[in-house]
Amino acid sequence: MLNLPVTEIFSSIQGEGPYVGVRQIFLRLPKCNLTCPYCDTETKIPEQFRVEKVPGTRIFATMENPVPLDKLLELLQTYDFSIHHSLSVTGGEPLLWADELQVLLPFLKEKGLTIYLETNGTLPDQLLQILPMVDLISMDIKLPFDGKTYWDVHEIFLRYSTQKEVFVKLVVNQDTTLKELRHARDLIARVDPSILTILQPVTPSRSIQAPKPKQLLEWQSLLLEKLINVRVIPQTHVFIGQL
Template sequence: MIKLPVTEIFSSIQGEGPYVGTRQIFLRFPRCNLKCPYCDTETIVPKQFRIEINPGSRSFREFENPIDIFELVELLQSYDFSLHHSLSITGGEPLLWADELSSFLPLIKKKNLPIYLETNGTLPSQLLKILSLIDIISMDIKLPFGEEIFWDVHEDFLRKSLAKEVFIKIVVTEKSKLDDLQKARDLIAGINPSLLTILQPVTKVNGCESPKPGQLLDWQRFFLEKLMNVRVIPQTHVFMGQL
């Protein structure tokens, strides 16, 4: 019996990146291998996880963690798959559960629901365990914070992701450094300058402030010097009041 720990399940509107506005089922997993200063998501493994009964109702039922993967599929089917663009596998960092996902995701693929992976892009070996089961990869490039630097592992991860549809998201704050942005830009350009790159201004949290309008325009211009497709997209679900 294979079980997975879950944080929450809900149906909502994708608020980030190029698929903003599409309807997705969100399956959120606990735990993360990073501690980003702007993170606003709980990553502990709860004793119980919650599933929203009716989309947008903020009314939830609770179930014991972890849950058997077949029971999880049954729960997900309480939502009409035909209304949804895809299943968003998110976290935390969902690739921490790659072994379990390698057994769970084929059950979803049988339902003809595309799989959309949201990941911090730092676990390339884990990605390979489920890459064949993924349709779209939303990959973060994390600018350095504290003593954490990710350039080499991001490059490895991105090269492996090219087998699928992939786009890159870079969260930027008022204090983001041009040197770090240059390294991110050049990393992407060295792999494929046509890859869609999203500059995502941080939603104010934990003392992190969003960049000034002029900064965003300057940074977009800077990225466009070497990349072909650079967009600035904030977290739209926040001001739409969506989960």
């Protein structure tokens, strides 16, 4: 039986994208293949992970990492699936654990759970491994940072993702450029202009500023020149005090 390192398991309210507000079980997995400057998640593999004892109470127990998949399945099944819209498999970058998810997810699908994958959209081969078990894909398109771009791999990933329900998220800040947004827009339009695209203003930190209101209006107009459905949705869990 395979083992999987976990960061945390809890019940909460989805704070991003078109499913904002739905109740989900969150399975957060460690490690990431990127180092985004605005990352707000601890990505190292912890020696222990935390699991909410009774969903929604914020009372956590700690357990040793990695956890055998049968034990993880047992833990997840202590949650009442009927009040949860879906299981958010998030990270870090959860596709770094595609081998383990390939084994785990079919058992959860069998129990009737909808699988919602949150991914940075850069590991298309790993996506193919688990695609049959995934229902919804929240895919980031990473605008260039630290001199690196991911356009080609994002396009391949997005093409694969269209086999399922997919939406694209672009995290934007005050320094985002029209050139970057045109590039992202054209990439999405080449795959399918009807793909829902979310402009997500970055939650500001000391080094990164949120976009100005005028910028958001200009950028949405720019994207709507070639895309059919473009929405501006900020991270909402931050201001309603959710994890």
